[in-house]
Amino acid sequence: MAETADNKLGGMFRALRYRNYRLFFVGQGISLIGTWMQQIALSWLVYRLTDSVFLLGAVTFSSQIPSFLLGPFAGVLADKFNRHKVLLVTQSLSMVQASTLAALVLTDTIEIWHILSLSAFLGIINGFDISTRQAFVVQMVDQREDLSNAIALNSSLFNMARLVGPTIAGVLIAVVGEGMCILINAISYIAVLGSLLLMRLKPFERVRQHHKVWSSLQEGFSYTFGFAPIRALIIIVGLISLFGMPFTVLLPVFARDILHGGANTLGYLMGASGLGALTGAMFLAQRKSVVGLGKVIIFTMSLFGMALMAFSFSKMFLLSLLLMLFTGFGMIVTMASCNTLLQTLVDDDKRGRVMSLYATAFMGMAPIGSMLAGSVAEQIGVAYTLLGCGFLCSMSVIPFAVHRPRLRRMVQPIYERLGIVPEIATGLQTASNLTAPPEER
Template sequence: MSSGPGADSAPAPTDHHDAPLTTFSSLAVRNYRLFFIGGSISNIGTWMQRIAQDWLVHELTGSATAVGITTALQFLPMLMFGLYGGVLADRFDKRRLLFITQASLGITGLLLGLLTISGHVNVYHVYALAFVVGLVTVVDNPTRQTFVADMVGPRLLPNAVSLNSANFHSARLIGPAVAGVLITAVGGGWAFIVNGLSFSAPIVGLLLMRSGELSRPRRAARKKGQLREGLRYVGSRPDLLWPIVLVGFIGTFGFNFPVWAIAFTDGVFDAGAGSYGLLNSLMGGGSVVGALLAARRGSRRMRFTFAAAAMFSAVLMVASAAPFFWVYAMLMVPLGLTAMTFQVTANAGIQLASDPEMRGRVISLFMMVFMGGTPIGAPVVGWVTDHFGPRVGMLSGGAVCLLATAALAMVLARIGGLRLRIDLRAGRRAVALVPRDPQPLTTTA
């Protein structure tokens, strides 16, 4: 990527301004196509490692709390240092940063695989490497997220964000199933090895990209106070601040699927690693559908994001009462669909609402509260699950998310000069947000 300080912000030449938008429009851009293919391969390895890592910790400790601690350690660096990753993404060449982060993630996978296969692994090794992965992710996540805009331009950005999510969760259909087979047949160590090797694919994709077809956004100059500048910017924008707060609640108390799924698989339904892999695959299938629907719909309206959050919370609560394994498994599809619809629409809306020179810091704050909330939420829901049972743990997580969604929706409605109208007359919309006054404040809700 040949960008430098002072370069003007411009969309990529391959933005395809006149082409009609379709579900897969972004794949017409060569650089994004290479990025997508490389990610498809590494994402399968990533899902294999996630399943194998959770199962390995469960085998070593027999504790849902330990699984929660592992998840927490992987996301703790995002909570501690997340904004620094955004500063680096705004300041340095994103393509070069991705070379470094992808290679580092591959090395950690290979190291955990060698420790496991050799029989020397213990839970503290897993904890340490999970923390290292988290440190790399602090830089990798905002860089990878904002690099998409450099490849496809603003018009295709919502579509590309949705396809990225579909890509990641399509791998969830394959990775967990393969991991389950490998764990049963030869042990989880080989899943870690495969994951480490899979990062060669995105590295090759980055090497093959055409620099001239990447946009050149203005890089943030090195100066003091860039973290505070990013926080002030978000604080001054309600259309950024309150969706990010909602993302924090959902990420902290709702996106703790590994903790609950392992507890339900082993403790409620007395099933094995293969069943746990199946649950992940089914949720991945729902996530793919949700991402593709978001890619086609292209909605960036805040109210749609809040509606998706409410639906996700409700499905969590319903799933907590599933009487049989097959009912619980089938509910993973709508759970994945609503979770991904929320995540994609929130991500795309926040990126597009941000100024290009601030986008790295804004998206890093988004990822910090989304992923960084897990170190707080995962041990808490793990403790509740261990002491009160998986059903209470999952139900309480869904209830907290639903209450937060309703409360924040009311805050935004008030800021925007809106009120809730309930009209039960035939032919009228039953529930709608309408202006409180004849001339309400402008809102993006």
Template sequence: MTPPHFLRALSSPNYRRYLFGQCVSLLGNWMTSTAALWLVFQMSGDPWHVGLVGFASQIPVLLFAPFAGVLIDRRDPLQLMRLAQVLAMLQSAALATLTLTGHMTVPWLIGLCLVQGVINALDWPCRQALTYPLAGDRKLLENVIVLNSITFNLARLIGPAIAGFIIAAVGPGWCFAIDALSYVAVLFALAGVHLPARVARLHAAHPLADLREGVRYAMNHPSIRRILLLVPVIGLAGFAHSILAPVFAGKIFHGDARTLGFLMSATGVGALIAGGSLSLRTAATGLERVVTLGAAVGGAGLVGIAFAPSFAWAYPCFAAAGAGGVLVMASSNTLLQSAVDHDKRGRVMSLFSMGQSVFPLGCLLTGATASAFGAPLAVAVSGMVCLIAAGVFARGQSRVAAAVQAAH
């Protein structure tokens, strides 16, 4: 049976298997993210430590993703991704064991989040490099990226809400345990993915020479360069609401773990709406305007959160911030995948992952600002940065459109 247009990527058997595993695994990932933020806030009560958990889980991606990109362009990204899933399963199991046995401390939690970050430095660029092969057809590429985004954000919608109730009922340790078990699904699914053999690359050059070649290629490409410069700005400022959600839930709105779950789920609602709208598109034409719109919507949502007088006001603002992030990241991903040469896909998409992963620096800046001046001011500043970035990108979006059309 032919799938409907907005699910057309499911016509690829490999992608169907991959997506099944992701649906289960990402749900567990979001439960763990929520539980880790809540646990560190309960243990220390300091927004700085909340920011530090986010920093530790992603700073390795910022540092090591470009080197992973070189490895991916030389090796099989599917095999590398399978390895990353096994390592991530062991890390989640360690989180569960320490928490359930009462031995978890703030340093242990931050340390294990750092381990997860090292694993992500390999895993995330692998996922990006596999996007095109999983699609199997350029016509399906945009839909694959959008469905990946919808899956990610549907998990973001459901996972934190489930985590909130589990934490309130039996504690955060069980969230970590469920996450460890969820990796079985993705490993099972990846075992059924069979991609065509890649053409071997001659790689006599030193890995650092390969890395320089990839960076030079990206910076000399007008479309790729502009996108890769915008993504880290949004990664730095566009997700402040997620990091400070425990502070807004506990201190500002005087709620509990369920309040946190609802706020983080609101981000998922907005992201899901944005992903659904992108899935109805039939071509990549005009995506540069969507990127600009996303940065503006996300920035406006953050400013709204900063001045929210109540939970009811904050909920739609969290949703707007979530929608903006998806519009920017999913559209940027599609534009990059459409423009990049195949033999440099791993390196360029690792730079994209690196740009997304300035998020941990945002965690530190946001956490420190919130600790010194309060969470509302920290979120307001982040929102203004996103609005300025939207204006700057809008001035050159016609060049992005021209470069992508030339690639086709």
């Protein structure tokens, strides 16, 4: 029994056996804690300065809309240029942005236009960083069968930071103010830059492409939206970002005006969501066989929507924390499952472009939803707005549930060709013991 548990635990962290991925994991972990600290500090600062739900949405819009506009071009860049060097540039520029923002807040010269401008600058950086980072994971993990584990560990890392960062930020804001949280984020970029510089990578070989940028974009769009399974996953990510992600924009209002708390209350709510998401990511990481992942997406997206609806009318702090756990779990399992399926479906030479469209759906639709939610909340209140968001999330997964059997049949030949799914003649027993990436939609 103990040996089985050890093997299971070892399997959960198997992607960490690769040196480059270990470096990336540690560096990103430190940096992401700082990122979440800055996000909480900035949300609280904006609401403290303006008392406007609309401006909360506007700041999120300005920080994320560049991903919607630049994402497809960033995918071409990720397929054409050295991803390692691109990440060094984007992470360095992110450090400059955080340092500038920290200086303005600490000197008490910050104004809302500063926040909007610097958020837009960070959004431009992230437009190139996210798709490149998604595609770069493949270079750090040598064995295809460990790719799904690496993606799940990335999600675990992201949400562990979301658990720790907001909790620390909530305390620090109350004691020393928002500026110190942002300064810590600026310093944290040293860790990720150091990890990137310490990596030992194969020499970069630039693939000669005869297609121009526009032709590459058209090819990427045709490839992504011309194949129903990939298209369905991108649409799910876009819908959950449009209708579900705005809940983070509205949390400062719930923390201060509905639960009658302070910055620490906001930190605890975000921390609870992070704990739920971390649980979900670890749930995915320990799955050696991911048969049934399509059913998991249907369940977790429905759970996410229902948890949002229940949270919208909760006025009890402990109940709100519990509902945030379910919200975080449902959101991250849905997103990470879609990511894993996409990574294992796409051809390597188009990976950057497809993942840029994933990033566009993920980071690009959220600002539109945030802006809409902020505007609607000004008219009908945050509770009814979040209730509507949760309802739309739950309804959005119905078409995927209806078409899942057909989508599964479409991806089966691809996974058989790649060796991820054994030939039918090898029998169901072999299939049940697979440790490869997803085989069911």
